[in-house]
Amino acid sequence: MTALGPLPSGFEAALARARSAVEAELCRALAAEPGPVAEAMLYACEGGKGLRGFLVLEGARLHGLSEAQAIPAAAAIEALHAYSLIHDDLPCMDDDDLRRGRPTVHRAWDEATAVLAGDALQSLAFELVCQAGGSPEARLTLTLTLARAAGVAGMVGGQALDIAAETAVEPLTLEQITALQARKTGALITWSAAAGARLAGADPAPLVRYGDALGLAFQIADDLLDVEGSAEEVGKAVAKDAARGKATFVSLLGLAGAKARAQALVENACAALDVYGAEASTLREAARFVTARRK
């Protein structure tokens, strides 16, 4: 008899459930469309952790919305995230061959298909988000905040700063890298966390604070994985940052300092949830998970 592994916690079960609900929604949205671009879109949405979609569903649950009302927004953020990964991996960007343990889209198909699949996933994200449940005003706010989080003042702006940093003479300071990451990865994570409150027409401030802290902790964990993880575990190339001489939270704070900073952020994230009491325990677990993850 083999020993049983640890049973899935509330968080892991909720994450798996969210991931499968979101994948079903994306399959449904793309089912009618034949051809390589739609296939590449679906391929790019598979195999991720599904953390952003989970955050949307969990935030919505905290505000009394049904899963059916929140699923379009959860699928939207996973589609948007998948688009950003496809374009990030392009030869003219990070030039990566491996993503989520599989060939990147431009390796599995070609560059033109990768550009188009990313473009169409962004459109799909907006097609989905404006179909979430909630009042029309709330749905418009959700759509507007997603567009801002994705655009040049948010994620794309962060990516542009990241590219500029690679050719800059001086490495980034801690303040600069924090600001960069708040846009590059933080904006969409914060949007995900706060989406349920926005859809319900409630004050998004506590979940915005939670998302801001979580997003930064997530990025520090990513930098730690780049140093400590193996490509097999992580599912993408590692040790790339040091090879490029790129400033990261680890290069600026050291391994122990980066771990301590991530831990402090997890505590901030959990504290922001106080207003929700015990109802938010799965989101607290999620915050602990992002710094403990191995991929």
Add this chain to the structure above:
Amino acid sequence: MTALGPLPSGFEAALARARSAVEAELCRALAAEPGPVAEAMLYACEGGKGLRGFLVLEGARLHGLSEAQAIPAAAAIEALHAYSLIHDDLPCMDDDDLRRGRPTVHRAWDEATAVLAGDALQSLAFELVCQAGGSPEARLTLTLTLARAAGVAGMVGGQALDIAAETAVEPLTLEQITALQARKTGALITWSAAAGARLAGADPAPLVRYGDALGLAFQIADDLLDVEGSAEEVGKAVAKDAARGKATFVSLLGLAGAKARAQALVENACAALDVYGAEASTLREAARFVTARRK
């Protein structure tokens, strides 16, 4: 004393006015954002005809909306169009060096900036469109229809078919090329024409019929310019289709046949406007203009 050239017609004056109002809105939207990506975004929005933005404003005027209510939607469609041109021109797509008489974005900057500027222009389009005037329900419908027209079932799907046609053994039939163009260029033109009716909560059907006919006439005129125009006049490379052995309306219908088909479509477009009476004369002029244009 030199002879005066022809005075601007109602249409040309309205087009110029729409173009400058849309450019002002896009400048305003991007003014706060420093850096090369925001500069490239604005650069890509400059120098076009502004036909799509004009169609939005004119359709809105027909439905009693103010220019202020419609401008965000007009700016949105021009931002979306500019994104599609940037990505279309990339080396892995059409690999063009010239657009609107100037270097393409990836030539003036680099490929990474071109990918990001296109991506952020798509986000900006959705940021703008959901801020148009009108009821929340109408604004959501406008946003949803834009996302569908832009995505894999619309423009991007048409681009994918176009790429597939280049390596296909058999050239496209007239029916296939009509279906392809209805998605690649038609979907956004039809959206533009019908946007004002949708914002006003009115029946968009007449303007959809107008837009469908106009979009196809526009594409036939484009094919004619590729054969008959000079690069200097058109502002981009010409005679590319024949060089690639690509089926076009001209290769399938002949020069005279293509011109006759465009003319018939202009008449269909004008007939669709009958319900609007004399109020729609500028839109009728626009339909005649797209087939008479030299760029």
